Amino acid sequence: MSERPQVTTLLDAVGRGEAAAQRELYELAYHELKRIARSTLKKAGGGVTMNPSTLVHEAYIKLSGDLGRKFDGSHHFYSLLARAMRQVIIDFSREQMAVKRGVGLVRTQLTEGFVQQGMPLEELLSVDDALRKLEAVDPELAELVEWHFFAGLSFVEIAEVRGVTERTVRRHWDTARAFLLDALPVAGG
Numbered sequence: 796m797s798e799r800p801q802v803t804t805l806l807d808a809v810g811r812g813e814a815a816a817q818r819e820l821y822e823l824a825y826h827e828l829k830r831i832a833r834s835t836l837k838k839a840g841g842g843v844t845m846n847p848s849t850l851v852h853e854a855y856i857k858l859s860g861d862l863g864r865k866f867d868g869s870h871h872f873y874s875l876l877a878r879a880m881r882q883v884i885i886d887f888s889r890e891q892m893a894v895k896r897g898v899g900l901v902r903t904q905l906t907e908g909f910v911q912q913g914m915p916l917e918e919l920l921s922v923d924d925a926l927r928k929l930e931a932v933d934p935e936l937a938e939l940v941e942w943h944f945f946a947g948l949s950f951v952e953i954a955e956v957r958g959v960t961e962r963t964v965r966r967h968w969d970t971a972r973a974f975l976l977d978a979l980p981v982a983g984g
Contacts, residue, residue, distance in 0.1 A: 802869035821855060828855070828876060834947025835880050845887065854879035870956050874938060877946035885923045925978035929971060936971040943968065 802824055808816035832847035832854070845853075857879040922944070930937035942948040942956075950968065954961045 802872060806869070806872055817859075824872070824876075825851065827873070831873070831877055831946045832880060835877075835884065835945050838945065838947070845884070850880055850883060853883045857883060873946075874942070877941055881923070881941060881945045885920065888919055921979050922975070925975045928978045929974050932974070933971075936967055936974070939964065939967050940971045940975065 802820065805816050805820040805823065809820055828851045829847050832850040836845060836847060836850060854876055858875055926937055926940055929940065939953060942953055943950065948956075950961050950964045954964045957964070
């Protein structure tokens with residue numbers, strides 16, 4: 796994410812209403828957004844039949860209505876885009892689940908190894924519900940989970956963005972993970 800200062804400058808220009816800045820912002824951020832989209836789709840599992848380019852476009856469209864508002868730098872911009880991607884996948888998953896009736900929920904473990912394998916749609920929806928509960932209690936922990944679990948940012952990258960140590964990020968991850976595991980439904984329960 797070395798283009799952060801330029802993204803921040805473009806976000807300020809978009810906020811001032813400069814039309815060309817929005818196009819330039821999209822072109823500059825596109826490769827990073829596509830990386831985030833690939834990571835997000837990989838973690839969503841094989842049940843989501845969408846390519847990274849489509850996810851980037853859908854998320855950007857979802858966010859484009861907010862581009863006239865003031866962003867607190869590139870960190871805020873990428874954070875909102877990661878959330879928009881999550882929402883696009885969750886909406887898509889809910890549509891697919893509406894077709895399936897009577898599908899049981901399964902307890903999910905949040906570990907780096909698990910998410911590399913992808914997850915069934917039912918589990919993705921359960922994680923999203925648990926994440927919403929965490930967000931109501933502690934928005935910063937929910938944002939950390941969103942960045943690491945859905946957007947694929949490493950603990951080092953998150954520490955850099957937040958201006959804290961990697962150890963602090965890992966400690967917060969452990970807290971968030973414990974909350975989410977308690978909030979996730981138990982198989983057959």
